[in-house]
Amino acid sequence: MTNKTKIDWRKWLRWAVRGTGIFTGSVLLFVLLVYWGAFGKLPNDDEIRSVRNYLASEVYSEDDALIGKYFVQNRTGANLEELPPYLLNALIATEDVRFREHTGVDYRSLGRVVVKSILLQSSSSGGGSTLTQQLVKNTYGRDDFGPLSLPVAKIKEIILAGRFEDVYTKDQILELYLNTVSFGENVYGIETASQRFFNKKPVDLSLEESAVLVGLLKGNTLYNPRRNPELAESRRNTVLNQMAKYEYISDKEKDSLQAIPLVLNYYNLEYQNSASYYLAHIQPELELILQGVQKPDGSEYDLRTDGLIIETTLDSRLQEYAQAAVARHMNDLQKEFTSHWGSREPWGNNWNVIDSELRKTRPFQRMDKAGVPYDTILARLSVPHPMTVIDLSEEGQRKSVEMSTLDSVKYYQALLHTGFMAMDPATGNVKAWVGGLDYQYLPYDHVTTRRQTASTFKPFVYGAALEQGIDPCEYFKNESQVYTEHDNYNPTNAGGDDSLYYSLKGALTKSLNVVTVQILFEVGMENVYDLARRAGVTSPIRQVPSMALGTNEATLLEMVTAYSTFANHGSRVTPRYIEKITDAQGNVLYTAPAVQKKPAMKRFKADQLTYMLQSVVNEGTGASAKSVYGLQRSYAGKTGTAQNYADGWFIGYSPKLVAGAWVGASNPSVHFRSGAFGSGAHMALPIWSRFFRSIERSGFRNTYTGSFELDSTVAETFDCPNSREANLLERFNNWIEGTPADSTGEQESWWDRMW
Numbered sequence: 045m046t047n048k049t050k051i052d053w054r055k056w057l058r059w060a061v062r063g064t065g066i067f068t069g070s071v072l073l074f075v076l077l078v079y080w081g082a083f084g085k086l087p088n089d090d091e092i093r094s095v096r097n098y099l100a101s102e103v104y105s106e107d108d109a110l111i112g113k114y115f116v117q118n119r120t121g122a123n124l125e126e127l128p129p130y131l132l133n134a135l136i137a138t139e140d141v142r143f144r145e146h147t148g149v150d151y152r153s154l155g156r157v158v159v160k161s162i163l164l165q166s167s168s169s170g171g172g173s174t175l176t177q178q179l180v181k182n183t184y185g186r187d188d189f190g191p192l193s194l195p196v197a198k199i200k201e202i203i204l205a206g207r208f209e210d211v212y213t214k215d216q217i218l219e220l221y222l223n224t225v226s227f228g229e230n231v232y233g234i235e236t237a238s239q240r241f242f243n244k245k246p247v248d249l250s251l252e253e254s255a256v257l258v259g260l261l262k263g264n265t266l267y268n269p270r271r272n273p274e275l276a277e278s279r280r281n282t283v284l285n286q287m288a289k290y291e292y293i294s295d296k297e298k299d300s301l302q303a304i305p306l307v308l309n310y311y312n313l314e315y316q317n318s319a320s321y322y323l324a325h326i327q328p329e330l331e332l333i334l335q336g337v338q339k340p341d342g343s344e345y346d347l348r349t350d351g352l353i354i355e356t357t358l359d360s361r362l363q364e365y366a367q368a369a370v371a372r373h374m375n376d377l378q379k380e381f382t383s384h385w386g387s388r389e390p391w392g393n394n395w396n397v398i399d400s401e402l403r404k405t406r407p408f409q410r411m412d413k414a415g416v417p418y419d420t421i422l423a424r425l426s427v428p429h430p431m432t433v434i435d436l437s438e439e440g441q442r443k444s445v446e447m448s449t450l451d452s453v454k455y456y457q458a459l460l461h462t463g464f465m466a467m468d469p470a471t472g473n474v475k476a477w478v479g480g481l482d483y484q485y486l487p488y489d490h491v492t493t494r495r496q497t498a499s500t501f502k503p504f505v506y507g508a509a510l511e512q513g514i515d516p517c518e519y520f521k522n523e524s525q526v527y528t529e530h531d532n533y534n535p536t537n538a539g540g541d542d543s544l545y546y547s548l549k550g551a552l553t554k555s556l557n558v559v560t561v562q563i564l565f566e567v568g569m570e571n572v573y574d575l576a577r578r579a580g581v582t583s584p585i586r587q588v589p590s591m592a593l594g595t596n597e598a599t600l601l602e603m604v605t606a607y608s609t610f611a612n613h614g615s616r617v618t619p620r621y622i623e624k625i626t627d628a629q630g631n632v633l634y635t636a637p638a639v640q641k642k643p644a645m646k647r648f649k650a651d652q653l654t655y656m657l658q659s660v661v662n663e664g665t666g667a668s669a670k671s672v673y674g675l676q677r678s679y680a681g682k683t684g685t686a687q688n689y690a691d692g693w694f695i696g697y698s699p700k701l702v703a704g705a706w707v708g709a710s711n712p713s714v715h716f717r718s719g720a721f722g723s724g725a726h727m728a729l730p731i732w733s734r735f736f737r738s739i740e741r742s743g744f745r746n747t748y749t750g751s752f753e754l755d756s757t758v759a760e761t762f763d764c765p766n767s768r769e770a771n772l773l774e775r776f777n778n779w780i781e782g783t784p785a786d787s788t789g790e791q792e793s794w795w796d797r798m799w
Contacts (some may be wrong), residue, residue: 075199083196084187086203092211095183097121097224097232099628101523103323106473106623109360110295112313112323114330116348119232120239121628124219127234131254132218133292138258138283141290142177144214148176148205175221176205182224187623227257228264229312241269245312252292252301255283270310277306302638310532316783318367321479321489322358326621330354333625333634351628357473357620361742362735366464366476366703369734374481375460377707377730378436380721382462384458390458390714397711401453408449425449434482442485456486461710463490463600465733466703469608471639472617475701475748477734491705494597498684498724499555499665500693501594502703503653504576505608506552506560508567510649511575516656519545520559527561533589535561538685538719543769550766553664553681557593564592579617580605594684603695604704610653610680611697614645651754654680655762658752665725669696673733676740677749683729689722690715695731698736701748705731 077083084310087095091559100115113120136143141367142150154172173181184204186197208217227237234257238246242253249257259279260267269276282300287297317323334345345352381390384673391397401407402425411421428446433455435443447455459481466476479489522542527533535557542558551559564572569587576585583598585591601619609616617639625634645653657680660666665683669675681696690712695704707727739748 073353074195079199079203083189083192083200086200087184087207088209089211092204093206094219097183098349100236101350101352101354103319103354103356105319105356105358105363105378106475107359107360110313111319111356111358111360111363112317114323114327114347117231117232118236119223120235121223121351122219122233122235124146124215126245126250127219127222128247128249128250128254130287130292131222131246131249131258132260134251134283134287135175135218135222135261137286139178139261139291140496141286143218146174146226148174148188148207148209149202150174154403163202163233165513173201173550174205176208176217177201177216179221179224180204180208182221182226189339194265204768208466209458215272217441225261226264227260234689240312241308241310244658245311250797252280252284252304255280255287255301256306259283269306269308273306273308280306284332287290306457310704316361316706319358320359321484321491322356322363322474322477322621324483324487325477325479325489325492326356329621330625333622337633339627345627345633351631353626353628354622355624356622357468357471357475358477359475362466362476362739362746362748363478363739365735365742366466366478369731369738370462370464370478370481371778373730373735374707374762375436377727378460381716382458384716385458389454391711394503394713397452397713398453400448401457401711405449405453422450433486436481440705442482457708457711457714458707460727461486461488461490462705462707462728462731463493464703464705464735465491465600465604466701466735467604467608468700468704469611469617469697471701472605472608474619474621476703482587488710494599495691495712496686497594497596497598497603498686498691499594499694500603500666500682500684500695500724501576501596501598502552502560502592503574503657503682504579504581505564505567506548506656507579507610507645507649507653508571508575509548509563510569511645512571514548514563514566516548516652519547519768520551520562521545522551522556522767524558524560525562527565527589529590534562535589535593537662544767545769546767547762547764549659549762552682553766554660555665560592561589564589575645578616579607580644594686600704602708603693604702607681607695607704608702610650610657610754611646611699612641614650615641616644617641633797648755648758651752651758652761654752654756655657655663655758656683659766665723666696666729668725668729669733669736673730673737675733677736677745678751679736680752681732683724684725685719685725686712688712688715689717689727690721692722692723692724692727692733696732698749699752700750701739703732703735705729707712707731 079086080673097119098115098117099121100118102110102120105111140150140562142152150172163495174625180201186193189196212220222234224233226232229240231237231240234246235258236251237257238244241257244250256269256276259276259282262279265277266272267276272442284293284298285302287293288295295621330347334347337345339345367698407425408421411424426448428448428451430444431447431452432444433447433452457550461480462478463480464476465474467474477491479491522537522544523532524536524542537557546554546556546559549621569591572586572591573587574763581598581602583602585596605619622634623636624632651715658678660683661669661679661681666681669679677698679696679698681694684691684693691706691708693704693706697703705728720726738748
């Protein structure tokens, strides 16, 4: 019995030794297979030495403010010199206390994890990966090899951690780590995290703020200080405990720091950026510029990964003024619009307004493709569910509501939209750009959307009249006419005394439709068309009588460009957005070419037109800019009100800045019902006026406003009243021509009236 037991024990021992040998050999073979690249080639020292993170390209305004980024991963690199020592100490104390001692792998920690996790089944073993191993993981990620994924990844990280330690110093590894690691919210690297949560650079972080960011690394969702402030504060205190434990700070410091409440200065450039429409507009131009520009390795630059520095023409101060003017006015105007229509729907019986938008939604298209009947689709899309919509009652806010897809379409169709831009007429440099109400929810850019230009087109008629030699003091009768050769076209006025005669300046000041069409026929449509083209209007222009009143469409960008020609004494410039592009190392990749000016009008004629447009602001349809909004300096401009009040415009300029505003619903069928609310003077002019009022009240008012420097003899050519009554000869001619006899429109001859 004893011998048998002894033999069994020896047999078991032999099997144990043999099994251990097989297991050890298998593990060794497995490690060698990973090392030899059976599970993917491992980077060599040269490849590790050239490792780089995706870096966001940063966009700066003319006044050196960060206005946006283009990125795959939102990351901006930081140098070790820019990182406070206590940030590094907090990281080491919390994540890898023996970082300065090991060569990539902390075998003590690794052994502890193996014993506690595998043998003792403990969940409190802590992490066994060093900062270097974490850096490897963050840099190269982990491939999927099924059940072997984790062991393959761990072995790779151990091998590569050693190689990283051979290639980089400890400080360089810390720098790489802090530039690579994710802090959640698509934020990568300490520079971007510091800006996101505390709106400051890492060098300006306090010790307790540094501890908050280090604490995020354990779980960037769970310990997000914006979403879970109590958990984040608790985790911060744990980091401070670790710092005290390893004597980076004293217990007294720890206690005082833990008593400080968690305070954020959260700033999300993606959501709080007022230049989102501008960034979207210039992106295609940036990508075009970068085509063919090669990096030292021969590859092309990538706007979203190469950390480029882009200097633009935008002025961040003017951009803020523009955004504030838009937000304030559109809040007020939307309330008026909602009240104006009351319980009625502003599209009335025109269901197509809603139907056309409903058909663009994904749920409708998905069900329509599946063959679901229209009525069934409509019923399903009428079921309320939680959603978030923009809230115009609060600037820049959104609200959570219970709303059906159909109701959301109606909600957005009942919104008024806007576009605003400003540019330097001398250079073409675009200074402000607001494409709409909220880029995240409404990305459609109304600066580049074609709409009927209304009376903002009239300056081309009057400019052409000046070019064709019509005397500014020539008078035109403000009497409606029927143009029988043009389908009985019969323009009418929105105002003005039809018994008076008006000069060019008087008719433009009052925006008289009847007189403007008379001038169009006297000047010739081709000449008006030609001036509009020379000034900068590129959209199609139909040469019909109504062109004088702006029935053709153009973009706000085109119209502001054209008005800059008037402000620039007749010289046209092309809008410019990008001044300079440099790479992450400071090498210049692009510099904007010199400003090119193209003659479009003779200076004297352009100055005459500016003189006339000044009258519009001083005493005409744009007078509320001064009487209501209190503007003090010299301005010229023109209002525009499209048919049925579908579009409201104002485009105007100081001697140094031209700006324009458009307001309307996305569908022209949705609009105010009266000119008291729907005119350009009420819908668009307030945005423009608020913008320039902010400039006048700023410390750089002289940079963008002033007095017009017109030719000294311009004013002399307008030495006549804006309007007058008919003189003796005109009265006699009117008597000879006859007057309407009855409602048929037939006229009595002078012979009939004598007898």
